Amino acid sequence: MPELLLEVQGLETQFRTPEGVVHAVNGVSFGLKEGETLGVVGESGCGKSVTMLSFLRLIPNPPGKVTAGKALYRGQDLLKMTDEEIRHVRGAQIGMIFQDPMTSLNPVMTIGKQLMEPLQLHLGMNKQQAAVRSAELLEMVGISDAKQHLNDYPHQFSGGMRQRVMIAMALSCNPQILIADEPTTALDVTIQAQIVELVKRLRDELGMTIIWITHDLGIVAGLAQRVIVMYGGFIVEEAPVKELYANISHPYTVGLIGSLPRVDETVRQRLFSIEGMPPVLLNKPTACPFAPRCKWVMERCWKENPPLENISEEHRIACFVDVKTGKAR
Amino acid sequence: MTTFIIRRLLLVPVLLFGVTVVIFGMMMLLSPTERSALYIRDFPKNEAALPGIIKQYGLDDPFYLQYWHWMVGRADPVSGERKGGILFGDFGFSRTASEPVVTLIKDRFPNTLDLTIWAVAPVILVGIWLGVQAAVHHNGIIDQAARIFSIVGTSFPTFVFGLLMLMLFYATLHWFQPGRLSDVNLRIISQPGFNHYTSLITFDALLNGRFDIFLDAIRHMVLPILTLSYISWATFLRVTRSSMLETLRMEYVTTARAKGLKESDVIYKHAQPNAMIPVVTLAGFQVISLLGGVVITETVFNYPGIGSAAARAAVSLDVVAVLGFALFDGLILIVANLIVDILYAVVDPRVRLS
DSSP, rough: OOOOEEEEEEEEEEETTTTTEEEEEEEEEEEETOOOEEEEOOOTTSSSHHHHHHHTOOSTTTTTEEEEEEEEEEEEEEESSSSHHHHHBBBEEEEESSSSSTSOOOOOHHHHHHHHHHHHHOOOOOOOHHHHHHHHHHHTTTTTHHHTTTTTGGGGGHHHHHHHHHHHHHHTOSSSSEEETTTTTTHHHHHHHHOOOHHHHHHHHHHHHHHHHHHHHHHHHHHSSEEEEEEETTEEEEEHHHHHHHHHHHHHHHHHTTTTTTTTTOOOOOHHHHHHOOOSSOOOSSSSGGGGGGGOOGGGGGOOOOOOEEETTTTEESSSETTTTTEOO | OOHHHHHHHHHHHHHHHHHHHHHHHHHHHHHHHHHHHHGOOSSTGGGGGHHHHHHHHTTTOHHHHHHHHHHHHHEEEETTHHHHHHHGGGOOEEETTTTEEEHHHHHHHHHHHHHHHHHHHHHIIIIIEEEHHHHTTTTHHHHHHHHHHHHHHHOHHHHHHHHHHHIIIIIOOOOOOSSSOOHHHHHHHHSTSSOOOOSOOHHHHHHOOOOHHHHHHHHHHHHHHHHHHHHHHHHHHHHHHHHHHHTTTTHHHHHHHTTTTOOOHIIIIIIHHHHHHHHHHHHHHHHHHHHHHHHHHHHHTTSSSSSHHHHHHHHTOOOOOOOOOOOHHHHHHHHHHHHHHHHHHHOOOHHOOO
């Protein structure tokens, strides 16, 4: 078994709100192998982003707090590092890009200055070196006349160009891991495809390890080697991507796949949707969090929360039901 | 940027013209009799002189004619000499102050400027810093104190606050005196050895190396400064705080943290410049409230600035002086707003292009 680059164990994150304590991440564990691309899937509010922000310690505290767990990066626990130590991991070792390129760049700072910051900070470049490198980075993500654009402000760029800038910025210090938090959600479809292609190309050129968060199973199919499906702050299914699509095992994943439009469909039919809303967990659940929306729900699902168990060597699910037969496993 | 400034500058004469029409129009709401009141002594006895005065000064001429005369002056019916005309820099003679309006403003304005600088500079330097600290340590001690301080400040009318200050520190505790300077020092600064570089007493005292006179001047100004600036402290703190709180929740702040920047750089280099945009807008409004605050504060503390002079002119229907002060205030406002607009373009690159 290859060495794990990142290993998250039993991560729990809670938010204090006026309504009570929200359990956003509930004992999430996963590993990340060097060079692989991991897709993290789930609908809004299921804890995907919070999980990633948690181990980078980017959750605003208060109201958020990581209450338990470990996040071992090259054997060192990110959650136990000093503020100074984790700063040298962020940006330098683990880069991150966000969902909305319209709001994730500083509107009153030039693109060049924003790109140069991590270069000067982590790589110790001086201004001239950083400016030259910034222009190279912009060229790398497909922005032509990069030198002229260094003095531009974000509002002079389109959404797609801004996301390219974000990618250039996240990759500027050659990080080991790139966390992409729904980087295509806010873009229109043609730009989405361009950004996905760009990341694929850069991954192959630079040999990066990627965590790609999305709610689009279609993108994951073409990009990731392994997929984690999250629901209510739990991992409910984890499998290599081919195994997942060949052998969908969790009712929630079944619903997610069913809600995808298919281009090879001959008979037009209504898209499937999962009834109800994702839960807001004010208490640690004693039942399966998906039970209220599950069409295979059984007596047992209301009494205990199914643990994540292997159903084959690399396939884990948290469910009591076998969706093929509709009976208990 | 340069075209932006030139465009704004071209607007200034247009705005000034508008200001003159409005303030002159407002004065014309007074009847000719009311506007001639100041020219007649022993009013009931000499009432017969009224029609002659109105005729002599053309007070019942049509609006446009009177406005024209205010602008370019008017030939005296007896001597034939041109009198008045603000375009020639002649703002007329103030009967309440017994000197030309221009001289009055020249004498009084440095005092007001002195007061305003000492009232505003600490607010901008410290008030904004405190607002940022309150937001960064949200719900901490500074934040709670700032909140209480702001609520009290915004709900206290200036004249009530000023009178309370007078009662407490002047009448009861005898800590500070109203007025401008102690008599001893007033004599010193009017003697030849004391150079008037700026006409602002505090600055001149420092430039002459007379720290004792500086302290004396500040001691006389403490209460007016507090009264004039309390509302500004409160509003600047409140707006900076809420703007900063909002900015700290923005995604680009998370981006900055995710790049591994120091927390101090995240706050002062990334968040604060963004949070300053609404604060600059606020600064424009604060100039208006300061001009009003100056009138009340100077009157309450009997401080010899243009505010107290304007108030005196207004209550005695000194039309010429009131017009002069109003126009001067209008000019200050226009210049202040011009500066704010330019500042606005400096802090927000999105404004520069449009």
